[in-house]
Amino acid sequence: MSGAMRVQKHRAQLRAAGLRPIQIWVPDTRRPGFAEECRRQSLSLRDDPQEREVGEWLEQVADHEGWE
Template sequence: MSSSVTRRVSKHRAGLRAAGMRPIQIWVPDTRRPGFAEECRRQSALTAESDAADKDLQDFMEAALAKMEGWTE
């Protein structure tokens, strides 16, 4: 990294800190990992199956959608 880029990044970070922000590191799942998409599908299917079996949730969702402006079936 060139020194001008380093200075610009340092200035930007100093401004963020002055605004009350702080840097953090966040670990997230690696979407490129083999099996990631399959695991997403598996979890989504389980969630959909569970949601479909929950009558109270279905009623809640229907009521919420009915209150949305412009909602039509």
Template structure:
């Protein structure tokens, strides 16, 4: 009874990708804005102000609450979790 040679990281990744492809999936890379940056947070606030000036109040109450909720749950910009 012999031992199998341990698979390298590249071999494990290749096997996993092959299994996903067999399920009809394909690999994609998505680059998203970093919501932790002060610039992003300021832009969200500016967009909210613009929406308040151009949309109906009922919809904006919802948007306002969502933006406050999202921004309050973000770590400070200096808290690097990467």
């Protein structure tokens, strides 16, 4: 069986299981300047009271069970 046929069969099985393919676009983390922009945005929120409140809430509701 050719590679293309195996892929086609696999995709058919996934569709039969109720799944569908999608394509998403995400930021390119390898792009020059990406890390610097992340840092800039993080620093801009560092002293934001709303951001602190959301962070504290996330800590309270996070499910850590089973994590090491």
